[in-house]
Amino acid sequence: MKNTPSNESWLARLKKSEVSDATYIPATHPIVMEKAYGDFIYDVTGKQYLDFCGGFGALSFGHAPEFVQTLFEAYSVGNHKNPPPILHGLGDLYPSTAKILLEELLLRALPPRFSRVSLAVTGAQAAETALKTALLYTGGSVFLAFKGAYHGVDFGALRVTESSFFKQGFESWCSSSGTGLSHWLPLNCNIDDIKEIIWASQQKTARKLAGIIIEPVQGRAGIHIAQPAWLHNLVSLAKENDLPLIFDEIYCGMGRTGRITYADEFEADIVCFGKALGAGMPISAVVGTEKVMAAWPPNTGEARHTGTFFGHPLSASCAVNVLKRISQPNFMEHILTLGNNFHAGLVAVAKKAPHSVTVRGKGLMQGIDFGSSGKGATAMDKLREKAVIGLAAGETGECIMFTPSFTTTQKHVELVIKALEEIIAQV
Numbered sequence: 001m002k003n004t005p006s007n008e009s010w011l012a013r014l015k016k017s018e019v020s021d022a023t024y025i026p027a028t029h030p031i032v033m034e035k036a037y038g039d040f041i042y043d044v045t046g047k048q049y050l051d052f053c054g055g056f057g058a059l060s061f062g063h064a065p066e067f068v069q070t071l072f073e074a075y076s077v078g079n080h081k082n083p084p085p086i087l088h089g090l091g092d093l094y095p096s097t098a099k100i101l102l103e104e105l106l107l108r109a110l111p112p113r114f115s116r117v118s119l120a121v122t123g124a125q126a127a128e129t130a131l132k133t134a135l136l137y138t139g140g141s142v143f144l145a146f147k148g149a150y151h152g153v154d155f156g157a158l159r160v161t162e163s164s165f166f167k168q169g170f171e172s173w174c175s176s177s178g179t180g181l182s183h184w185l186p187l188n189c190n191i192d193d194i195k196e197i198i199w200a201s202q203q204k205t206a207r208k209l210a211g212i213i214i215e216p217v218q219g220r221a222g223i224h225i226a227q228p229a230w231l232h233n234l235v236s237l238a239k240e241n242d243l244p245l246i247f248d249e250i251y252c253g254m255g256r257t258g259r260i261t262y263a264d265e266f267e268a269d270i271v272c273f274g275k276a277l278g279a280g281m282p283i284s285a286v287v288g289t290e291k292v293m294a295a296w297p298p299n300t301g302e303a304r305h306t307g308t309f310f311g312h313p314l315s316a317s318c319a320v321n322v323l324k325r326i327s328q329p330n331f332m333e334h335i336l337t338l339g340n341n342f343h344a345g346l347v348a349v350a351k352k353a354p355h356s357v358t359v360r361g362k363g364l365m366q367g368i369d370f371g372s373s374g375k376g377a378t379a380m381d382k383l384r385e386k387a388v389i390g391l392a393a394g395e396t397g398e399c400i401m402f403t404p405s406f407t408t409t410q411k412h413v414e415l416v417i418k419a420l421e422e423i424i425a426q427v
């Protein structure tokens with residue numbers, strides 16, 4: 001009989017090679033993923049899991065969907081007479097057609113006031129491009145960001161990510177309090193508090209504000225939604241003071257919450273996308289208005305902001321396919337309908353809980369908040385035993401969030417609800 005290596009034996013190997021911080025290894029029921037298709041992941045023993053985390057929201061069309069396969073196939077054959085598409089274009093020097101097509105399509109999918117795109121690879125890189133744009137545009141040095149914000153943990157993005165956890169050991173870079181290079185206010189705060197910070201930053205000796213960065217729906221913090229009226233006020237304040245307003249829609253954008261962007265309703269100046277844009281391939285994008293993006297100088301031979309893999313052709317081609325799919329008529333309605341059903345199912349489960357449990361979410365970005373520290377993580381351990389994967393989230397691990405593929409089904413939604421029903425009394 002074939003001796004299949006266990007998840008534990010693979011993890012023992014990982015522990016020997018990897019830096020200790022990189023991978024969380026749960027005490028019970030650890031998984032090492034090997035294969036996947038559609039909404040399902042298979043671990044090294046062949047056990048199947050329903051994936052409702054979806055690559056942290058990146059797998060907009062599930063695992064190995066048809067269109068990614070088509071692309072891979074195009075790359076996997078060829079010779080000098082019939083060469084395959086270019087795998088690595090010299091993005092900032094000799095652009096690829098894939099990159100140009102993506103930028104065109106992205107702008108076509110967005111409100112017309114957005115006219116410029118800057119591509120990158122990861123979400124944090126997109127956030128950093130946006131921050132740099134705002135710094136160039138205003139000449140300021142400090143941002144207004146919101147409590148619970150997660151914009152990535154690269155060295156620039158870390159300054160506007162709130163959680164002190166991610167800053168431990170790096171406070172000297174983020175200032176001694178770990179928050180000193182940004183102003184922090186609660187999401188949906190009193191709008192006068194924002195006015196106060198803007199006013200204070202305009203005084204002669206103060207550090208000038210460079211912009212405002214916000215997730216219209218906070219993801220990692222446990223799905224907290226900016227209220228529409230409040231967001232409209234924020235837009236007005238940013239406009240009145242000529243402060244670039246950055247929407248970080250890396251988690252909530254590109255269809256995840258049933259819309260391509262919140263900037264179709266709220267006039268942000270810069271929007272960041274990532275995750276779902278690439279359907280599992282790494283790519284991110286920043287779009288901005290002509291006015292703000294003109295802060296970048298013309299390229300006379302050297303890009304001031306660049307990266308080896310920016311605008312990677314294979315990732316860009318995936319993103320083109322994603323945009324084509326999500327721009328089809330009724331696609332957003334499909335996400336909203338499925339999301340509403342999911343939400344209703346979660347609310348029904350929450351009512352059966354022995355203590356207060358709340359549900360928050362839009363579209364296929366749904367969260368269940370168990371109300372106290374660590375309970376989301378406990379619930380996730382139990383869900384994993386039921387062969388369902390979500391993501392523990394929230395400031396203190398109080399939630400589980402679900403970001404399944406856009407192609408998931410009502411049947412899969414019901415499987416998750418059933419698994420939650422079975423564990424809810426034990427959390």
Ligand SMILES: Cc1ncc(COP(=O)(O)O)c(C=O)c1O
Pocket residue numbers: 056122123124125127150151152153215219220248249250251252274275
């Ligand atoms: C809203 C938001 N911004 C930025 C990031 C950082 O993206 P990445 O992990 O691709 O750097 C994330 C990641 O979860 C995110 O949720």
